[in-house]
Structures are given as C-alpha cells and as structure tokens.
Amino acid sequence: MIRPWQLEFLRSAFVMESDVSDIADVDIWIEEIRSENEATIRQKPIADLDKWKLEPLSGNLSHVTGRFFTIEGITVRTNWGSVAEWDQPIIRQPEVGILGFIVKKIAGQLHFLVQAKIEPGNINLVQLSPTLQATKSNYTQAHMGTKPAFLELFTKTASSHILVDQLQSEQGARFLSKRNRNIIVEIDEDRGIELPTNFRWFTLGQLKKLLRRDNLINMDSRTVLSSISYGTGTQDVADVLKILFFENESDGKLLISALKGDQGYRDFNYILSWITALKTQYELEVRPKGLSAVREWGYYDGEYRRFDGRFFKVIGVSAQVRGREVSAWDQPMVQPTQSGLIAFLLKEIDGVIHFLVQAKLEPGNFDIIELAPTVQCLTGDFRSGKSEYYVPYLEEVLSAPSDAVLFDAHQSEEGGRFFQESNRSMLVLVDERFDVSVHGNYCWMTLGQLYRFMEFNNYLNMAARSLISCISFV
Amino acid sequence: MIRPWQLEFLRSAFVMESDVSDIADVDIWIEEIRSENEATIRQKPIADLDKWKLEPLSGNLSHVTGRFFTIEGITVRTNWGSVAEWDQPIIRQPEVGILGFIVKKIAGQLHFLVQAKIEPGNINLVQLSPTLQATKSNYTQAHMGTKPAFLELFTKTASSHILVDQLQSEQGARFLSKRNRNIIVEIDEDRGIELPTNFRWFTLGQLKKLLRRDNLINMDSRTVLSSISYGTGTQDVADVLKILFFENESDGKLLISALKGDQGYRDFNYILSWITALKTQYELEVRPKGLSAVREWGYYDGEYRRFDGRFFKVIGVSAQVRGREVSAWDQPMVQPTQSGLIAFLLKEIDGVIHFLVQAKLEPGNFDIIELAPTVQCLTGDFRSGKSEYYVPYLEEVLSAPSDAVLFDAHQSEEGGRFFQESNRSMLVLVDERFDVSVHGNYCWMTLGQLYRFMEFNNYLNMAARSLISCISFV
Numbered sequence: 001m002i003r004p005w006q007l008e009f010l011r012s013a014f015v016m017e018s019d020v021s022d023i024a025d026v027d028i029w030i031e032e033i034r035s036e037n038e039a040t041i042r043q044k045p046i047a048d049l050d051k052w053k054l055e056p057l058s059g060n061l062s063h064v065t066g067r068f069f070t071i072e073g074i075t076v077r078t079n080w081g082s083v084a085e086w087d088q089p090i091i092r093q094p095e096v097g098i099l100g101f102i103v104k105k106i107a108g109q110l111h112f113l114v115q116a117k118i119e120p121g122n123i124n125l126v127q128l129s130p131t132l133q134a135t136k137s138n139y140t141q142a143h144m145g146t147k148p149a150f151l152e153l154f155t156k157t158a159s160s161h162i163l164v165d166q167l168q169s170e171q172g173a174r175f176l177s178k179r180n181r182n183i184i185v186e187i188d189e190d191r192g193i194e195l196p197t198n199f200r201w202f203t204l205g206q207l208k209k210l211l212r213r214d215n216l217i218n219m220d221s222r223t224v225l226s227s228i229s230y231g232t233g234t235q236d237v238a239d240v241l242k243i244l245f246f247e248n249e250s251d252g253k254l255l256i257s258a259l260k261g262d263q264g265y266r267d268f269n270y271i272l273s274w275i276t277a278l279k280t281q282y283e284l285e286v287r288p289k290g291l292s293a294v295r296e297w298g299y300y301d302g303e304y305r306r307f308d309g310r311f312f313k314v315i316g317v318s319a320q321v322r323g324r325e326v327s328a329w330d331q332p333m334v335q336p337t338q339s340g341l342i343a344f345l346l347k348e349i350d351g352v353i354h355f356l357v358q359a360k361l362e363p364g365n366f367d368i369i370e371l372a373p374t375v376q377c378l379t380g381d382f383r384s385g386k387s388e389y390y391v392p393y394l395e396e397v398l399s400a401p402s403d404a405v406l407f408d409a410h411q412s413e414e415g416g417r418f419f420q421e422s423n424r425s426m427l428v429l430v431d432e433r434f435d436v437s438v439h440g441n442y443c444w445m446t447l448g449q450l451y452r453f454m455e456f457n458n459y460l461n462m463a464a465r466s467l468i469s470c471i472s473f474v
Numbered sequence: 475m476i477r478p479w480q481l482e483f484l485r486s487a488f489v490m491e492s493d494v495s496d497i498a499d500v501d502i503w504i505e506e507i508r509s510e511n512e513a514t515i516r517q518k519p520i521a522d523l524d525k526w527k528l529e530p531l532s533g534n535l536s537h538v539t540g541r542f543f544t545i546e547g548i549t550v551r552t553n554w555g556s557v558a559e560w561d562q563p564i565i566r567q568p569e570v571g572i573l574g575f576i577v578k579k580i581a582g583q584l585h586f587l588v589q590a591k592i593e594p595g596n597i598n599l600v601q602l603s604p605t606l607q608a609t610k611s612n613y614t615q616a617h618m619g620t621k622p623a624f625l626e627l628f629t630k631t632a633s634s635h636i637l638v639d640q641l642q643s644e645q646g647a648r649f650l651s652k653r654n655r656n657i658i659v660e661i662d663e664d665r666g667i668e669l670p671t672n673f674r675w676f677t678l679g680q681l682k683k684l685l686r687r688d689n690l691i692n693m694d695s696r697t698v699l700s701s702i703s704y705g706t707g708t709q710d711v712a713d714v715l716k717i718l719f720f721e722n723e724s725d726g727k728l729l730i731s732a733l734k735g736d737q738g739y740r741d742f743n744y745i746l747s748w749i750t751a752l753k754t755q756y757e758l759e760v761r762p763k764g765l766s767a768v769r770e771w772g773y774y775d776g777e778y779r780r781f782d783g784r785f786f787k788v789i790g791v792s793a794q795v796r797g798r799e800v801s802a803w804d805q806p807m808v809q810p811t812q813s814g815l816i817a818f819l820l821k822e823i824d825g826v827i828h829f830l831v832q833a834k835l836e837p838g839n840f841d842i843i844e845l846a847p848t849v850q851c852l853t854g855d856f857r858s859g860k861s862e863y864y865v866p867y868l869e870e871v872l873s874a875p876s877d878a879v880l881f882d883a884h885q886s887e888e889g890g891r892f893f894q895e896s897n898r899s900m901l902v903l904v905d906e907r908f909d910v911s912v913h914g915n916y917c918w919m920t921l922g923q924l925y926r927f928m929e930f931n932n933y934l935n936m937a938a939r940s941l942i943s944c945i946s947f948v
Contacts, residue, residue, distance in 0.1 A: 001736060003743075096754045165747035167754070181754045262475060269477075272929055273639035279931070280570045280641070280655045366841065367931060455746055456930040457753070457841060 002231030002259075005163050005186070009228050010241065010255075012110035012204035013473055019107050020201045023210060030126045033116040033198050037323035041120045045302025046316040049330040059292025061304075061314070061332055067137065069093035069417070071304075071314055071332055073294035074176065077285040080361040080369075087294040089304060089314060090176045090364060091334065091417060095136040096167065099220045100154050100183040102131045103163070104191070104201070111201035113150070113193075117218070119415030120319040121333055123422055127218040127412060128210065131199070149196060154185055161186045164227045167457045168465065171413070172362030172370065173378060174312070174334055176286070179366070179457075182224045204228070208472040214410040215422050219466065222411065226465035229451035232261030254447065255473045257353040261448035265349045265436070268452065274443055275369070275459075278359045284368045305337070312336045315419060333419040336378075340423030342463045343397040345374040346406065347430045347444070354444040356393070360461065370461035371453060374442070378423060378463065392439060400428045407470050425467055447471070476705035476733075479637050479660070483702050484715065486584035486678035487947055493581050494675045497684055504600045507590040507672050511797035515594045519776025520790040523804040533766025535778075535788070535806055541611065543567035543891070545778075545788055545806055547768035548650065551759040554835040554843075561768040563778060563788060564650045564838060565808065565891060569610040570641065573694045574628050574657040576605045577637070578665070578675070585675035587624070587667075591692070593889030594793040595807050597896055601692040601886060602684065605673070623670060628659055635660045638701045641931045642939065645887070646836030646844065647852060648786070648808055650760070653840070653931075656698045678702070682946040688884040689896050693940065696885065700939035703925035706735030728921065729947045731827040735922035739823045739910070742926065748917055749843070749933075752833045758842045779811070786810045789893060807893040810852075814897030816937045817871040819848040820880065821904045821918070828918040830867070834935065844935035845927060848916070852897060852937065866913060874902045881944050899941055921945070 002010075016023075047054065051064045061071040070092045077085045102113040117129040134148050139155065141147060163184045170178040187193075195201075202210075207225060211217050217225075233241070241255060262268050291297070297306050305313035315335050320328040345356040360372035374393050407427035412418075436444070450468065453459035460468070476484075490497075521528065525538045535545040544566045551559045576587040591603040608622050613629065615621060637658045644652040661667075669675075676684075681699065685691050691699075707715070715729060736742050765771075771780050779787035789809050794802040819830040834846035848867050881901035886892075910918070924942065927933035934942070 094759070095757075098754075162747050163743075165743075165750045167750050181750055183750075269637075269639075273636050276639045276641050276655055276657075276931075280572075283569075285568070456933075457750075459930075 002233050002237065006229065006231040008105070008110045009163075009204060010230050013208060015109050015203040015205045016209060016474070018109065018111065018201070018203050018206060020111065021206070023202070023206045026210065026216075029200065030116055030124075033118070034126050036197070037118055037321050039118055039125055039322075040320045041125070042318050044316040044318045044330065046299065046304060046314065046332060047302065049316045049318075049332065052316075052330060052332060055290075057292075058290030060290055068331070071291065072176075073289045073291045073297075074363060075287045075289055076363040078283060078361060080282045080284070087289070087296065088311075088363070089291055089294060089297060091174055091178070092176045093178050094176075097136065097180045098132055098134045098139055098154060098183060099130050099180050099224050100132040100185060101221075101224050102150060102153050102185055102187055104187050104193075105189045106201060109203055110186075111203055112207060114200055114202050114207070114221070115149075116198045116200075118321055119218070120317050120331070121413075121417065121419040121421070122218070122415035123215040123412055123420050127415065128216060128221055129218045130221050130224050133220050149199070150193075153187060154183060164224075166227050166455065168223055168227070169366055169370065169458055169461060170364070171378070171462045172364040174364065174418075176364045177366050178364070180220075180223070182227045184224065184228070205472075205474065208470075208474070211411075211470045211472075212407070212409055215412045217469075218412060219414040219462070222466045222469040223462065226460075226469035227454060229448075229454060230255075230258050232448055232452075233259040252473070253348070253353050254471060257447040258451065258473070259448050260352055260446040261452045264352065264446040264449050265354050265444045266449075268449060271443060271445060271449060275359065278441065279368050282361055282368055284361055284363065284365065286363050309337055311338065317419060334417060334421070335419040336421045340378045340421070341375060341394075341397070341426070342373045342378070342423055342467060343375045343426035343428055344464075344467050345393055345396060345428055345430050345434070347434055347436070349436060349444060352446055353429075354446055355450060356438065357443050357445050357450070357464070359441045359443070362461070365461075366458040371450070371459055371464055372461045373463050373467055376461075376463050392442075396430060396434070397426060397428050400430075404429045404431070407467075409470070411466055411470070423463075425470060427467065427471065476707050476711065480703065480705040482579075482584045483637075483678060484704050487682060489583050489677040489679045490683060490948070492583065492585065492675070492677050492680060494585065495680070497676070497680045500684065500690075503674065504590055504598075507592070508600050510671070511592055511795050513592055513599055513796070514794045515599070516792050518790040518792045518804065520773065520778060520788065520806060521776065523790045523792075523806065526790075526804060526806060529764075531766075532764025534764055542805070545765065546650075547763045547765045547771075548837060549761045549763055550837040552757060552835060554756045554758070561763065561770065562785075562837070563765055563768060563771060565648055565652070566650045567652050568650075571610065571654045572606055572608045572613055572628060572657060573604050573654045573698050574606040574659060575695075575698050576624060576627050576659055576661055578661050578667075579663045580675060583677055584660075585677055586681060588674055588676050588681070588695070589623075590672045590674075592795055593692070594791050594805070595887075595891065595893040595895070596692070596889035597689040597886055597894050601889065602690060602695055603692045604695050604698050607694050623673070624667075627661060628657060638698075640701050640929065642697055642701070643840055643844065643932055643935060644838070645852070645936045646838040648838065648892075650838045651840050652838070654694075654697070656701045658698065658702070679946075679948065682944075682948070685885075685944050685946075686881070686883055689886045692886060693888040693936070696940045696943040697936065700934075700943035701928060703922075703928060704729075704732050706922055706926075707733040726947070727822070727827050728945060731921040732925065732947070733922055734826055734920040735926045738826065738920040738923050739828050739918045740923075742923060745917060745919060745923060749833065752915065753842050756835055756842055758835055758837065758839065760837050783811055785812065791893060808891060808895070809893040810895045814852040814895070815849060815868075815871070815900070816847045816852070816897055816941060817849045817900035817902055818938075818941050819867055819870060819902055819904050819908070821908055821910070823910060823918060826920055827903075828920055829924060830912065831917050831919050831924070831938070833915045833917070836935070839935075840932040845924070845933055845938055846935045847937050847941050850935075850937050866916075870904060870908070871900060871902050874904075878903045878905070881941075883944070885940055885944070897937075899944060901941065901945065
C-alpha cells in the first residue's frame with residue numbers, strides 16, 4: 001500500500017528545479033551565512049576547558065552544571081568478533097533529541113525547510129541541517145535558553161500532519177544508547193512562514209542531488225531523510241510509477257527495490273529469524289567505569305587518547321561565533337584518528353536490486369546488534385597495510401570499476417560532537433560473478449525490506465541510514 | 475498477505491477433536507505424570523538455601539557457581555506515574571532462553587508437541603509447557619547437564635522450517651531485561667518421533683480450549699502461542715475464511731480484527747508516532763545497587779520483603795523430585811503478596827473489534843515502555859479499599875456484565891521463578907456507551923496491528939502476550 005503522502009515524497013524526489021530555490025545558489029548562500037557569522041574554532045587542552053571539569057575520582061569529563069553530555073569510560077565484553085574485551089571512552093547523553101523537517105507543498109511540490117547551520121566540528125563550518133535540531137532542554141525549554149526557530153510547528157501540530165515519527169539510534173561505537181526522534185511534519189500549503197536568511201526550501205530531489213557533494217548535508221539531515229519510505233507495491237505499481245516519474249533518466253530498478261517490502265531473495269520471516277538467532281547467539285555486556293580506569297587510554301598533551309593513537313581521541317575545543325548575537329563556549333569533542341569508509345554492496349537477484357546487510361554489534365547499541373552497511377570501518381583503519389584485521393567485502397568495494405559505483409561522496413558525522421569527521425560513503429553494484437551465498441552475519445535485503453525495519457526502533461544503525469539517505473531514484 | 479503456514483495455524487485453531495489426543499483425558503495424563511514423580515516442595519529460610527549465598531558486601535543473592543540467576547537491587551527513577559523514585563529487588567539473568575514448540579501435520583492438521591512439566595512454583599505442580607524450555611547453558615550444553623528432550627529438532631533444523639522466531643521480553647517488573655527466543659519449528663509429516671509419556675500432541679484449537687481452564691497452560695506456552703499471527707487480509711479474505719472455518723459457532727469478528735494489520739481506528743503510522751512520542755516523553759533510569767542497600771526492603775523470618783509487606787517477596791524453596799531420576803535443589807523464588815489482574819477492554823469501532831492498549835513503563839523494560847493490557851495490576855493490589863492508587867478502566871473490567879466477558883480464567887506466571895503466582899486474565903467487550911476517546915497513554919488497535927508489533931522485538935509485554943494467547947476465534 002502506498003499512502004498519499006508517500007506518493008508526494010516520491011514525486012518530490014524527482015523534482016530538480018524549484019521556483020523557490022535553485023541549488024546552483026547554495027554555495028553563495030552558505031558563504032553569506034558564513035560571513036554573517038564570524039566564527040573562531042580552535043583546539044584547547046581538555047583541562048583548560050571553561051565550565052568543564054574532570055571529576056576527581058572517576059576522571060569523567062562533565063559540564064559544571066551537569067547538563068549537555070559527559071564523557072565516561074566503559075568496559076565491553078562480547079563474544080562477537082575477535083576482541084573479547086576492551087575499554088573505551090563513550091559519550092553519555094541519556095536523553096532524546098528532536099531532529100525534524102517541516103515540509104510544505106509549494107507550487108504543487110513538497111519542499112523541505114532546510115537550515116544552514118554552524119557547528120564547531122563541521123568541515124567548512126556551515127552544513128545543511130534539518131529545520132529543527134533540538135536537545136530535550138531546548139524543546140522543553142527547561143533552562144530558558146534561546147528557543148529554537150520553528151519549534152512550535154513541531155510541538156503544537158495536530159498529529160494528523162506528522163508524516164514520519166521514529167526513534168533512531170546514534171553511532172553505537174561512540175554514543176551510549178543515545179537516540180533521537182526523527183520527525184517530518186507537514187504544514188498547510190497556505191500557511192505563510194517568514195524565513196530567516198539561514199533557512200531555505202528545497203525539494204527532495206534537490207536534496208538528493210546535494211547529497212552527491214562532499215560534507216554538505218549534515219548527519220542529522222541524512223538520518224531524517226533516510227526515514228522516508230514509499231510504501232509497498234506490487235511489480236505493477238512499480239511499473240506505473242516508473243512511467244509516471246521518469247522515462248530514460250533511470251532504469252527504475254532502485255525504485256522497484258524500494259517498493260518490495262515483503263518478498264525478496266529472503267522472505268521477511270526468514271530475515272526476522274536471522275536477526276533473532278544472532279541476538280540469541282551474541283552477548284554484549286557494557287559496564288561503566290571511570291575514565292581514569294580505562295585501560296590503554298590516558299591524557300596526553302591536553303587530549304584523551306589511546307596509547308597507540310588508534311581509533312579516535314577526545315579533544316578540547318573553544319568556539320566563538322559572532323553573528324546577530326555573540327556566543328562563545330568550550331566543549332570536548334571526539335576526533336577520529338583514522339579514515340572511515342561505509343559502503344553497501346548491491347546486487348540484482350531475480351531482477352530486483354538487493355542490499356548486502358551486515359548484522360553488527362557495537363557497544364552503545366540498544367539491542368546488541370543493528371543492521372549495518374556491508375562494510376563499516378569507522379573505528380578501524382581500512383587502508384591496506386594500516387589495519388591489523390580483515391574486513392569482509394572491503395576488496396570488492398575498493399576495487400570496483402567506476403561504472404559499478406552508484407554513489408561515492410564523503411559525508412560528515414554530527415558537527416556538535418565530532419570534530420571534522422568525514423567518512424567515504426559508497427554504493428557499489430556487484431555483478432553476477434559475486435556469489436549470492438554470504439557469511440552468516442550478512443543477509444540480502446530489498447530496499448523495501450530495509451524500510452520496513454526502519455519503522456521500528458533500533459534496527460538500522462546510523463551508517464546504514466546515512467547511506468540509504470543518499471539513494472536517488474533519478 | 476496470508477502465508478500457507480498461517481492458514482495451517484488458522485485451520486488448526488478450529489480443530490477441537492484430534493485422533494491422537496483427546497483433551498478430556500488431560501487430567502488423567504497430568505495425574506499420571508504427577509504420581510510418576512513424587513515431588514516435595516517446601517519453603518526454607520533464604521540463608522539456609524543449599525549452594526546459594528548472600529554476597530558479603532552487596533547482600534545480593536547468587537548461586538555459588540555463579541550460574542542460573544541472581545537477585546539484585548535496583549534504584550529506579552522515572553517521570554512516569556506518581557512515584558518518581560523507588561528501590562526494589564529484581565531477578566538478573568542476562569541470557570536468552572529458548573521457548574519452542576515443535577509442530578507437525580498429523581491426519582492433515584497441525585499439532586503442537588506439548589510437555590507436562592513439573593516446576594517448583596507451579597500451582598498443581600504440573601502444567602503444560604512448550605516442547606522445549608531451555609536456558610542458554612542447557613542448549614549450548616556448556617555445563618554438560620541433562621540434555622533437554624528434542625533439543626536437536628530446534629538446533630539442527632533447516633531454517634525453512636522455522637515458522638515463528640521472535641525475541642520477547644519477560645515481566646519487566648520482576649526481570650531486568652530478560653528475554654527469551656520464542657520459536658515454532660515444523661517437522662515433516664512423515665518424521666516419526668517416539669514420545670516420552672510426558673509429551674503429547676494437541677491442535678491449536680485444543681490448546682485454546684485448555685486455556686479456558688485455570689493454571690493449566692504455563693506462561694512459556696502462552697508466550698509462544700501468542701506469537702502466532704495469521705497474516706493480513708482484506709475484508710473479503712476475512713469473509714471467505716469466516717465461511718470456510720465456522721458457521722454459527724462464532725460471529726468471526728475477532729478473526730476479522732486479527733487480519734486487519736494496517737488500517738484500524740488508528741492508522742499504523744499514527745500508532746508508531748504515538749509510541750515514539752511516549753518514548754521521548756518518558757524517562758527511565760535504572761541503576762544497580764546491592765540488596766542490602768535497597769530502601770524499604772529487608773530480610774525477615776528467612777524472607778526478603780518490603781517493610782509494609784506489599785507487592786512481592788523473595789522466599790527460599792527446597793525442591794525434591796523423585797521420578798525416573800532423582801533431583802533435589804534449593805533456590806530463591808519470587809512470591810506475590812497481592813492479587814493480580816490483567817484485562818483488555820475490547821470495543822467494536824466501525825464494525826471491527828479494537829483492543830484498548832496501554833503504553834506502560836516498567837523498570838526491567840528493554841525500551842522504556844511496552845504495549846500492555848488496558849488494566850495490568852501485577853505489582854499493586856486492585857481490590858477495592860486495598861489499593862492506594864487509582865487504576866484507569868478497572869471499574870469497567872470488574873463491573874462488566876457476564877455476557878460481555880469473552881474470557882475469564884486464572885493464568886500462572888512461570889513456575890521456575892515465581893512461587894504459585896496466578897493472575898486473573900480477562901477479555902471484556904464494552905458497548906457503544908464507552909467513549910472512544912481515551913487518555914494519552916492508551917490507544918485502540920486491531921488485533922492485526924498488535925500482531926504487527928509482535929514481529930519486532932520489545933513491543934508487547936508479557937501480560938499483553940499472555941492475554942492474546944487466550945484469544946479464540948471459535
């Protein structure tokens with residue numbers, strides 16, 4: 001069944017030209033926002049961070065008010081993978097934030113209200129974010145801070161206008177059980193909104209096109225965009241849509257995969273059983289400990305990092321932004337020390353494109369394993385000779401001929417917590433020589449089957465959702 | 475879509491007479507099993523339990539080998555309900571058990587392989603359990619104990635024969651994040667199995683009939699039976715099935731509700747958003763603490779209980795069973811000190827029966843709230859004058875006229891951990907005078923919509939699943 005608003009999303013995904021904004025102007029717009037706001041971001045020793053303290057006994061890093069987030073240690077024990085036990089720092093922020101887009105029909109097409117937003121960790125400083133990015137204290141106005149723009153459109157909207165509303169996880173390797181509410185709210189066509197200069201309307205097709213550029217659409221936008229599904233339809237429906245929306249621009253195969261929610265190479269029931277079996281087999285025990293007790297990590301030169309320099313480190317950052325108002329603050333941030341790569345392998349099976357999905361255990365996961373891309377190297381180095389462990393299917397991704405690469409761009413992690421972290425994101429089509437039988441932690445799914453899991457909490461991880469947001473049917 | 479095996483389940487649900495077993499003989503069979511096994515179950519002070527120890531510092535109760543389970547303390551903080559913070563003991567058993575039925579076509583009808591099983595906490599000692607009830611050490615044979623009967627049918631079966639395979643939660647008020655794999659495996663029609671005297675085949679219809687008796691079908695059976703869904707179909711399909719399977723025995727309205735997985739009084743998308751909003755609104759923080767530090771609880775007369783005697787207590791039990799082999803062991807068990815009641819209110823809306831579902835927070839929940847029955851009083855007393863708090867919709871359940879009561883029987887909690895705990899379980903139909911607009915923590919759903927959540931982990935709580943297992947279409 002394809003609902004009316006799913007059809008509207010689909011139509012918008014094919015609209016590349018809009019009367020209200022031209023994506024050719026995006027760079028100029030971003031440059032305007034950047035120059036309106038004079039920003040200085042510089043690194044600073046953690047111990048010198050204003051209003052942040054190292055707790056005397058635990059060594060944990062927290063804000064003097066107890067607000068925002070803390071950086072704590074954990075000990076992880078698991079029977080997944082080759083390392084049975086390790087310590088690491090992790091970001092603890094036990095609250096649910098809101099990431100939301102306002103959408104509205106303009107000239108008959110659904111448009112998304114996008115914000116050009118400055119974050120201290122952003123590559124290029126400004127990236128395009130959802131209409132609303134709010135922490136719980138923002139949206140409950142608990143601390144009487146600045147009220148985020150358009151907040152009331154999300155909190156006072158009749159429920160009938162909520163098109164998407166999901167709780168999705170953050171990165172399980174860096175965040176302890178952190179989740180955000182991903183929401184898309186439609187407002188009436190005739191409802192006028194006065195836009196500040198840092199907000200603009202774009203169609204879904206325009207956003208998909210901008211996603212092909214490096215580090216432009218931020219992580220929060222990508223996770224909300226990934227939540228848009230198009231319903232499930234039969235082959236007939238898919239054929240009709242194909243004719244309606246595009247002629248020779250695309251072969252429509254990804255759209256057909258998107259509408260296949262039930263049957264695929266694997267029956268949905270088989271996939272449910274596969275996940276159940278893995279959650280039964282794998283164990284994950286996460287115990288909190290103080291940062292000062294975390295093995296193989298310590299404070300050096302004002303940073304908190306591993307002795308061997310691997311994976312990531314925690315640094316101190318001092319940010320100052322002078323715009324219409326001046327704000328200045330210090331905060332710790334996570335900075336990767338290695339290059340990251342995420343990729344889905346795609347393969348046509350029985351005429352339908354399938355995604356090779358990995359069941360992956362990460363310490364911050366809510367429910368042991370989540371569905372991840374075929375290759376996800378965010379915490380280990382994937383470059384040849386730089387990694388001490390074998391990554392399945394990495395070779396197929398890196399050696400793919402250029403006409404098999406459907407998508408290839410660098411995408412940033414969230415700039416409020418991660419400092420200049422960007423991961424290469426790829427969709428790679430393999431041919432009939434690629435064996436359809438795969439290792440037990442991997443499973444072929446249609447895009448529609450992935451969307452079906454998306455509706456329920458804690459199934460698809462952030463990296464998988466980020467890649468799915470990059471899929472374009474055009 | 476209704477799958478072939480879902481149709482087989484549905485057909486079996488209407489079969490009350492089987493060539494292989496007559497439910498009129500069940501009492502005789504159970505009496506045989508009881509007399510073959512001379513069992514002595516008696517209470518004993520916790521401190522005297524053989525092989526169990528109170529840990530010196532924490533006061534936690536654990537087995538000397540570190541196996542089985544522990545009883546520990548927790549501090550709970552939440553903004554749900556009227557009590558913002560409390561301490562309580564909880565059972566910690568961080569592993570996934572298997573609860574499984576073998577099913578097989580006999581004389582053309584699907585039969586379930588049922589075990590008459592002795593558990594120390596069982597009312598009447600013997601209750602009917604699934605084919606397999608195994609802990610992780612049982613099924614991995616980690617400790618070389620007795621291998622459970624029929625284990626190999628579950629572990630060595632080709633995946634194509636797995637009909638149902640779900641991870642479902644235990645009671646969130648008593649267990650800390652405990653889950654079991656609920657599995658139904660079909661074996662070939664011509665596969666002969668030699669049955670020990672404590673195993674018998676029954677149709678789903680026979681089991682549904684036995685569920686109308688008090689404390690006969692155990693909790694483990696009920697949770698697995700609840701996982702059987704029948705697919706989704708249109709009104710037309712439902713009408714055809716109605717004609718196929720029954721004429722004047724039933725009006726088929728519950729079956730129609732069961733097949734409505736998408737549209738109901740509330741759109742499925744609305745329900746997802748309702749759950750997301752509640753999980754965003756409510757917070758649950760559970761921190762471990764030693765039993766000796768748990769406020770308002772302590773050891774008295776060999777039991778661990780609240781000063782005021784409310785809710786439940788932990789007692790020591792010594793069990794001895796002399797059958798073909800002799801086994802004797804001591805263990806702590808949880809015993810309720812108050813009467814329990816669980817009930818769904820049902821109402822016909824637009825010609826389809828809907829269930830009034832409660833979003834309920836319990837400390838052991840995996841994901842903050844789970845979908846619960848309209849009324850669930852397991853931890854508080856529901857009798858008039860005995861309870862200090864108001865229970866919504868309790869009055870409608872207790873004062874329902876007898877022709878509105880579709881189901882009313884006492885059902886037991888799991889007899890391996892709970893001592894003689896039985897809760898009154900009811901399905902009550904309300905009429906058109908009952909207001910369709912309900913409090914924000916409640917939502918009307920079709921049975922098919924409930925089944926849709928059942929497929930995914932951690933949505934329906936144990937009490938809701940227990941009641942759903944009791945639903946009969948006949």
